[in-house]
Amino acid sequence: MKSNLKAHIQGGQTPSGKVRVSGAKNASTRLLSAALIADETVTLNNFPTELVDARYKMDFIEKCGGKVTVDEKLESVTVNPAEYKDIELGDYNYPIRTTYLLVAGLIKRSGIARIPYPGGCKIGDRGYDLHMMVWQQLGATVTEKPDYIEVSAPNGFQPGEINFPISTIGGTENALISASIVDGETIIKNAYISPEVDSLIQFLRTLGAKIDVVGNSFIRVVGAKYLRGSIFQVMPDRIEAITWIVYGIISGGRITVEDVPFDTMEIPLIHLKHMGIDLYRNDKNVIVSPECLTNGQIQPFELACGTHPGIISDMQPFYTMLGLHANGKSRIFDYRYPERLKYCGELNKFYDNALTWTPGAITVEGGKGITGADAQSTDLRGSMAVVIAGLLAQGNSTIHNVEMALRGYNNMEQKLRNLGVTITVE
Ligand SMILES: CC(=O)N[C@H]1[C@@H](OP(=O)(O)OP(=O)(O)OC[C@H]2O[C@@H](n3ccc(=O)[nH]c3=O)[C@H](O)[C@@H]2O)O[C@H](CO)[C@@H](O)[C@@H]1O
Numbered sequence: 122m123k124s125n126l127k128a129h130i131q132g133g134q135t136p137s138g139k140v141r142v143s144g145a146k147n148a149s150t151r152l153l154s155a156a157l158i159a160d161e162t163v164t165l166n167n168f169p170t171e172l173v174d175a176r177y178k179m180d181f182i183e184k185c186g187g188k189v190t191v192d193e194k195l196e197s198v199t200v201n202p203a204e205y206k207d208i209e210l211g212d213y214n215y216p217i218r219t220t221y222l223l224v225a226g227l228i229k230r231s232g233i234a235r236i237p238y239p240g241g242c243k244i245g246d247r248g249y250d251l252h253m254m255v256w257q258q259l260g261a262t263v264t265e266k267p268d269y270i271e272v273s274a275p276n277g278f279q280p281g282e283i284n285f286p287i288s289t290i291g292g293t294e295n296a297l298i299s300a301s302i303v304d305g306e307t308i309i310k311n312a313y314i315s316p317e318v319d320s321l322i323q324f325l326r327t328l329g330a331k332i333d334v335v336g337n338s339f340i341r342v343v344g345a346k347y348l349r350g351s352i353f354q355v356m357p358d359r360i361e362a363i364t365w366i367v368y369g370i371i372s373g374g375r376i377t378v379e380d381v382p383f384d385t386m387e388i389p390l391i392h393l394k395h396m397g398i399d400l401y402r403n404d405k406n407v408i409v410s411p412e413c414l415t416n417g418q419i420q421p422f423e424l425a426c427g428t429h430p431g432i433i434s435d436m437q438p439f440y441t442m443l444g445l446h447a448n449g450k451s452r453i454f455d456y457r458y459p460e461r462l463k464y465c466g467e468l469n470k471f472y473d474n475a476l477t478w479t480p481g482a483i484t485v486e487g488g489k490g491i492t493g494a495d496a497q498s499t500d501l502r503g504s505m506a507v508v509i510a511g512l513l514a515q516g517n518s519t520i521h522n523v524e525m526a527l528r529g530y531n532n533m534e535q536k537l538r539n540l541g542v543t544i545t546v547e
């Protein structure tokens with residue numbers, strides 16, 4: 122996978138045309154891992170095949186003997202996990218977060234799993250102790266080696282009870298996949314069921330796992346030794362959808378965003394309405410144009426990012442972008458990832474220091490001018506935010522390490538080209 126990529130951007134380009142939201146990063150990469158516990162072939166449709174995070178995961182799976190067939194045209198990925206086994210790799214350097222989900226398939230076939238330490242965006246404290254707790258509650262021994270985490274369960278995972286002290290998406294996903302290979306009942310308490318976790322549950326059911334959900338945080342899983350194959354559709358990416366919608370609004374362009382998962386983003390969209398943005402929409406698509414600004418301007422706002430169904434932290438930088446283009450001072454709080462702030466320093470290079478912050482709180486002085494800049498990518502969403510700033514600015518910009526944005530935006534350059542906007546990535 123390429124690194125140190127630079128995006129050269131000529132500012133002042135206005136988008137026009139259509140952009141289709143791809144399958145969700147935070148669903149597809151989880152389903153790809155879950156496919157590894159099946160005993161038959163799994164096909165995932167609407168798969169974001171060019172997503173850098175997905176490619177890293179495929180690389181690990183193939184190095185461990187799994188077969189992955191990618192059809193870019195059909196946006197489909199087929200996984201044959203029959204030969205997926207624990208192998209000691211020379212290199213465990215994978216910059217993705219959900220490496221812990223690769224464990225269950227290895228335990229199923231080898232009784233041992235050696236996996237890279239969880240990487241992902243540096244957006245503050247991101248522990249993995251609860252993942253170790255999941256494996257231990259299912260009877261495994263966990264050892265933190267210098268280069269990898271080793272999970273050992275020679276007789277496979279055993280039924281157990283997992284009680285999360287905090288709401289964790291990653292932990293819930295790990296518990297669900299791990300419990301699905303257990304021939305017995307596992308209880309998961311204080312689970313966190315986001316739309317992507319819900320789609321993982323639907324998928325595991327198609328393999329043959331029995332999963333009952335009570336309320337929104339108690340889950341009973343009865344797994345099975347033999348799990349069927351499946352053909353499954355990846356849900357559209359709600360973070361990508363909000364990204365394009367916000368880009369359409371602040372650019373003054375005319376764009377149609379297709380395949381928007383409206384039912385997973387009701388509250389994020391209500392906040393747009395409160396800013397005076399009235400979108401034209403039908404069941405799956407939304408049209409964004411200058412006429413959506415009922416007052417001709419974005420109204421300043423105050424909002425908090427946290428857990429679903431609210432605005433999730435990954436959407437936070439795009440609300441900051443809205444604040445930068447609003448008519449006055451806005452405040453954005455993030456109680457989930459209060460240190461997700463580094464990108465603000467990069468945006469300040471474009472917006473004449475319009476942003477100030479303390480942990481968990483960003484103040485935005487809207488309406489300043491925007492000039493081109495040389496900016497760093499600090500994290501996935503921050504990288505996309507500075508790309509958008511570069512496109513809107515007067516003058517030229519260079520965005521360093523733009524591969525971070527490509528971790529989460531499938532076919533980004535092509536999608537921008539379809540909107541009549543060019544960036545050069547090299
Ligand atoms: C798997 C998944 O969909 N993860 C999402 C989740 O990341 P991430 O996996 O980090 O988030 P979790 O929901 O698992 O964790 C939430 C909180 O629990 C903490 N924690 C988590 C696991 C653990 O073993 N110990 C621990 O202390 C984390 O540090 C964090 O403070 O939120 C991020 C920010 O919105 C999203 O970008 C990720 O896509």
Ligand SMILES: C=C(OP(=O)(O)O)C(=O)O
Binds near residue numbers: 241529
């Ligand atoms: C932070 C993100 O991803 P990850 O958890 O994979 O680092 C993100 O998608 O914005």
